[in-house]
Amino acid sequence: xxxxxxxxxxxxxxxxxxxxxxxxxxxxxxxxxxxxxxxxxxxxxxxxxxxxxxxxxxxxxxxxxxxxxxxxxxxxxxxxxxxxxxxxxxxxxxxxxxxxxxxxxxxxxxxxxxxxxxxxxxxxxxxxxxxxxxxxxxxxxxxxxxxxxxxxxxxxxxxxxxxxxxxxxxxxx
Amino acid sequence: xxxxxxxxxxxxxxxxxxxxxxxxxxxxxxxxxxxxxxxxxxxxxxxxxxxxxxxxxxxxxxxxxxxxxxxxxxxxxxxxxxxxxxxxxxxxxxxxxxxxxxxxxxxxxxxxxxxxxxxxxxxxxxxxxxxxxxxxxxxxxxxxxxxxxxxxxxxxxxxxxxxxxxxxxxxxx
Numbered sequence: 001x002x003x004x005x006x007x008x009x010x011x012x013x014x015x016x017x018x019x020x021x022x023x024x025x026x027x028x029x030x031x032x033x034x035x036x037x038x039x040x041x042x043x044x045x046x047x048x049x050x051x052x053x054x055x056x057x058x059x060x061x062x063x064x065x066x067x068x069x070x071x072x073x074x075x076x077x078x079x080x081x082x083x084x085x086x087x088x089x090x091x092x093x094x095x096x097x098x099x100x101x102x103x104x105x106x107x108x109x110x111x112x113x114x115x116x117x118x119x120x121x122x123x124x125x126x127x128x129x130x131x132x133x134x135x136x137x138x139x140x141x142x143x144x145x146x147x148x149x150x151x152x153x154x155x156x157x158x159x160x161x162x163x164x165x166x167x168x169x170x171x172x173x
Numbered sequence: 174x175x176x177x178x179x180x181x182x183x184x185x186x187x188x189x190x191x192x193x194x195x196x197x198x199x200x201x202x203x204x205x206x207x208x209x210x211x212x213x214x215x216x217x218x219x220x221x222x223x224x225x226x227x228x229x230x231x232x233x234x235x236x237x238x239x240x241x242x243x244x245x246x247x248x249x250x251x252x253x254x255x256x257x258x259x260x261x262x263x264x265x266x267x268x269x270x271x272x273x274x275x276x277x278x279x280x281x282x283x284x285x286x287x288x289x290x291x292x293x294x295x296x297x298x299x300x301x302x303x304x305x306x307x308x309x310x311x312x313x314x315x316x317x318x319x320x321x322x323x324x325x326x327x328x329x330x331x332x333x334x335x336x337x338x339x340x341x342x343x344x345x346x
Contacts (some may be wrong), residue, residue: 001174001175001176001253001257001262001265001292002174002260002262002264003174003262003263005266005345007291008197008263008264008265008266008268008287008288009268011287012268012269012287015267015287033272033273034272035268035269035271036270036271037271038270040336072301073185075264076287076290076291080174087175089174089176089262090176090180090181091175091176091178093178093181094180095185095208095209095210096208096267097205097207097209098207098208098209098210098328099208099329100206100207101323101325101328101329103322103325106282107322108323110317111315113314113317114181114184114185114188114249114301114308114310115181117249117301117302117305117309117310118176118180118249118302119205120301120305121249121298121299121302122298122299124181124298124301125294125295125297125298126294127297128290128294129290129291129294131292132259132290136290137287137290138288140209140286142308143288144283144286147281148276148343149276151273152276155274156272156273157272167197
């Protein structure tokens with residue numbers, strides 16, 4: 001069981017976009033440069049985050065990405081499910097029905113005990129991820145930062161942020 | 174994030190082996206036939222379960238697999254980690270250190286907040302899987318079975334079980 005590298009990149013990107021003003025966006029190229037990752041790979045995940053409603057996009061050559069929701073409303077679970085898809089990690093193939101001497105189909109009305117136990121674990125995993133928001137993460141980082149990280153982000157944002165013609169909240173869609 | 178199909182097959186196989194007497198084994202081919210799955214794919218996972226100490230093997234053309242531990246001592250977590258490997262699903266690449274204006278290496282002594290949150294969720298997942306043993310699963314199945322499943326297994330075991338020359342506990346290794 002392995003989460004894709006896209007999960008780490010997506011969470012860091014969402015956290016970085018949380019610091020933008022209401023009329024600012026960042027390009028995929030800038031987000032990739034800041035995190036030292038492949039622009040094409042990151043772009044794929046930014047597009048997924050956008051389709052799932054976590055990010056918004058300002059189109060055009062001077063456009064870019066911004067948070068479409070409040071950082072307090074975006075959980076780690078939201079980002080993980082956007083990147084990895086909604087299906088649980090354990091996908092029961094109902095192999096108990098296979099093989100010789102199959103029992104009548106109607107016999108297996110209750111879910112398999114194995115599947116039920118695996119899904120209980122998945123619910124526990126998801127509940128923990130749902131309890132942590134981007135706001136929580138940023139507060140944690142801020143608490144541990146002596147100013148070094150904030151300064152680094154500021155220098156980069158000053159050089160890379162794109163100003164949109166009007167506040168994003170006034171844009172359609 | 175997806176667990177391999179081997180997880181379902183491994184758990185069902187371990188549960189089936191739990192019903193063997195102390196001088197009985199089942200071949201990989203029989204386990205594959207009962208569950209209607211690819212023998213070569215299942216064999217790979219049986220070998221992994223054997224290497225991890227969950228299964229024992231009786232060698233030779235009349236040999237096969239048996240449980241090397243009590244069903245009460247084998248948790249779902251043991252089987253999942255044997256099949257999927259011990260690494261957590263989220264593998265932090267520390268991309269926070271990348272990109273322009275890197276901060277000094279010594280700055281990142283504490284683990285990344287994102288990694289910490291992801292690992293908390295993984296611990297919660299694993300704790301749930303650790304709390305369910307093969308004994309628990311068998312008790313659940315028995316509780317819900319009107320005798321149909323037990324009868325099917327008995328017919329199959331009668332036809333496929335291999336008797337070892339002596340009790341397995343007397344075998345070296």
